[in-house]
Amino acid sequence: MKEYTIRRLLALIPTLFLATLVVFFVIRLIPGDIIDQMLAESNAFDADITRERLMHSLGLDLPVHVQYFEWIKGIVLDQNLGKSLWDGRDLTDDLSKMLPVSIELALIALIISLIVALPIGVLSAIRQETRLDYLGRTFSILGLSVPGFWIGTMAIVLPSIWWGWSPPIEVVSFFEDPLENLQMFLIPGCIMGLVFSAVIMRMTRAMMLEVLRQDYIRTAWAKGANEKIVIIRHALKNALIPVVTVIGLQIPELIAGLVVMEQIFSLPGIGSLILESILLRDYPFVIGLMLLMGLLILIINLLVDVSYGLLDPKVKFKR
């Protein structure tokens, strides 16, 4: 089990390295130089500027591979993820304010999706072809089909029309004032969670159906075991393995959903930050953020793989 984890960690490294290369060089391909934009608007943080001086001060006139090494060195040695090219603010500072917002939103979405998807998926499987099953399946297909951003838009406009209510503007930490905080986060979290739950529900149902047909389940029934015990102790644990995979695979989608929801509900999270940075051609922020995202996703995939070790005895006890 331990060597399995170590092996997975080692496999992470080349992918991470490739990811940094891809991120760095792909952004360099963007035309519409930020230099031109800055010169056009003349509100860079330096007063009298020429193109050469601007490029030099931003380090953009060095050869590309030198830029790359400087960047990696900055991250590893100084924890400097990047400074904005527009107003010199640090990415790390922005992150410390915005990351908690996005993490909270993502967590709410994840929790809600699991609470909804797992029970409905299991119920749908054990009562197959009944009305409950059809209800569950319809709900899951609706979750896949109805656009989240549409519901989000309605959810923010309609309450203001009907009840004159709109969510608070200032972000309040959950630990300071839970109610105020939840007023902001619960609605987008619910919407994201419901959309997310559709995929998980289908997978849970499909895997439960497959597992329930297995021989060891039939043995458990024959032994006269309680329905609850058979389902939870025997079937569910085995059915969950591919479901965990699917959850891991859907995490990038969750992050993408963050971008849209944060836009609609005006939440200052990393989703809006990424969108803004890309549109402003703010190179350092974009590559810093994309690297962060890539790293997060790789770590989550690693966690998913490690969880196999816990859930699947074939992996746990491999010699």
Add this chain to the structure above:
Amino acid sequence: MDNRGADVQKQPIQIAAQKGFLVSFGLRLWREKPLGFLGAVITLVFLLTGIFAGFLAPYGYNDIDPVKHLMPPSFENLLGTDNLGRDLLSRVIYGARVSVIIGLSATTLSIVVSVFIGVITGFFGGMVDLILQRFVDTWMCFPGLIVLIVAISVLGTGTWQVIVVLGLLYGIGGSRVIRGATVSIKENTYVQAARMIGASNTRVILFHVLPNMMAPIIILFSVRIAAVILVEAVMSFLGLGVPPPIPSWGGMLNAQGRMYLTKAPLLGIAPGVALALVVYGINVFGDALRDILDPRLRGGIGSFAESVKKK
């Protein structure tokens, strides 16, 4: 004495009338999966609306008429008008055309890319497989939407840009599935037999591997097209899809829907309902298709047995 032989010879052999493939498929859908049939109908209506938008829409999609600002539904404008006096129904119909074009093209491109990458890595294996798989792994690290936003900001907004970017993105993502299918087909006896008698690799791929992958390819296509239509709507919603005045359901939700939801709610409801309905139909149809095409998941006893059971 024994006249039975004569009788048998006198009766002409009757061959059962062969129904067309589509007809028998449609009947099978109707009987076994009525919901899938509904989905197929919705998909068909959507396709036809998209193709014949020019004929179906009562007005053009950019017939600006400032006098008719934000009018409610009437006989002239069945769904009302938007803030520039354009007929909403026509814009929704033309929006279908945009979704059909982008959906079909991007999905087809993505399938082509997936098959290309998947078959080459799956069939040849070795170093090519290793390197390409690392690249695909890295690619899957980043959320699709973010990559799309970056790509569109590089290339600019526009129909063909969206198609190419979506096609490439989903193509690389879907190559895993095709690769898995290739690897499992490769091990079949008929493939080995073909190679043994000296068939070239190209021939084996084209005539043996590809035709047997049609089921996963069709399933992938149906899943992808729903996703592509939704993602295109999200991109247009964020302002990065097809540029105005070309109506895209996502863009309509963003521009007019948000601003005028209080005064003319249909502006925000109609495109959303259209989107949800179409994606729902495609998903349901795709599900039914998958159930019919994948014998392992079917759980039924087959169409012949079902027809016998009914008698």
